[in-house]
Amino acid sequence: MRCGPKPARGSPRPFKRGDVWTVLPERDMRIGHGLLGLWFVGTLLVGAFTTGVHALELPKPTSSGLATTKVAHLRDTRGGAVHALYASCKCSERIIDALVVRGARRDLPETVLGVGDFGARRSALRDAGYAFVAVSADELRTDFGIEAAPLLVVVRADGSVGYAGGYRATENGRVEVASLIERALVRPIDTPHPLFGCAVSKVLRGIVDPFGFKN
Numbered sequence: 001m002r003c004g005p006k007p008a009r010g011s012p013r014p015f016k017r018g019d020v021w022t023v024l025p026e027r028d029m030r031i032g033h034g035l036l037g038l039w040f041v042g043t044l045l046v047g048a049f050t051t052g053v054h055a056l057e058l059p060k061p062t063s064s065g066l067a068t069t070k071v072a073h074l075r076d077t078r079g080g081a082v083h084a085l086y087a088s089c090k091c092s093e094r095i096i097d098a099l100v101v102r103g104a105r106r107d108l109p110e111t112v113l114g115v116g117d118f119g120a121r122r123s124a125l126r127d128a129g130y131a132f133v134a135v136s137a138d139e140l141r142t143d144f145g146i147e148a149a150p151l152l153v154v155v156r157a158d159g160s161v162g163y164a165g166g167y168r169a170t171e172n173g174r175v176e177v178a179s180l181i182e183r184a185l186v187r188p189i190d191t192p193h194p195l196f197g198c199a200v201s202k203v204l205r206g207i208v209d210p211f212g213f214k215n
Contacts, residue, residue: 056208057194058148063161066153069145075155079162080109081181083130084140086149087116089198095150095167096121098175104129108181115140115149115200137200147201152177154184165192 066072074080083099085092100121104110111131114122118132126132140146146153154163162184168176183189199205 057196058199058204058208060151060165060192060195061145061147063164063188066145066161066164067159070143071145071153071161072155072159074109074111075157075159076109077157078108079157079185080111080155081105082111082113082144082153082155084113084144084146084149084151084153084200085115086198086200087114087118087121089149089200091197092150095175096125098167098177099130100124100128102128102175102177105178105181108185113140113144113146137202141201141203147199147204148195148197149200150197151195152180154181156185156188160188162188163192165189166195166197168193 071082074082083095085096087093096118099112106129109131110129111133112125113133113135114125115135115137118125118134122132122134135143150167152163152165152167153161156162163180167180170176180189180193199208
C-alpha cells in the first residue's frame with residue numbers, strides 16, 4: 001500500500017514499472033498511447049498488404065507470346081513442360097516440394113527455370129528427373145517472356161503453347177500437374193488457372209509490391 005498525500009486534480013499520475021515508481025505528465029502518456037496505436041495499426045496494414053499481395057492474381061503471359069520465346073525450344077518430338085519457379089517465393093516452394101514428390105515424366109522433358117538460390121532443392125529436382133536451368137529475373141523476362149512464378153507452361157510438339165497458367169490444389173491438397181500437362185498436350189487449354197504467387201521481374205515487383213514487403 002502506498003502512503004503519502006493524494007495527488008491534486010490535474011497533477012501527473014504515477015504508474016509502476018517493476019519496483020520503480022515513475023511519474024509521467026498526462027500529455028506524454030497520451031502521446032505514448034497514440035504512438036502505440038499507430039504502431040498497432042501500421043502492423044495490421046503491413047500484414048494485410050503482404051497477405052493481399054500474396055493473394056493477388058498476377059498477369060500470365062499469352063500462349064502466342066510464349067511460342068516466340070526460348071520456351072518453345074524446351075521440348076522434344078512430343079512436347080515439353082516448363083516450370084518457372086522463384087526461390088524466394090513461398091508458393092514456389094510448395095510447388096517444388098510437390099514436383100520432387102511427383103517426379104518428372106520419363107516420356108516428356110520437364111524443365112525447371114529457376115530464379116534465385118535453390119540450394120539443396122536444385123539437386124532434389126534434378127534427382128527427381130527435371131532438367132534445371134538457372135536464370136536471372138531479367139533472363140526469365142526477356143528470354144522466356146515470364147514475369148511471375150510459379151508458372152506452368154506446356155509446349156506442344158509443334159512448338160505451340162497448350163497451357164500457360166498457375167497450378168491448382170486438388171481437394172485432397174495435392175498439386176495438379178500431371179493432368180494439366182496431359183490435357184494441354186492433347187488440346188490447348190484456353191482458360192488456364194489463375195497465377196497466384198510472386199512477381200519476379202523488377203518491373204512487375206515495382207507495380208504489385210512497391211515497398212518490397214514480400215520479395
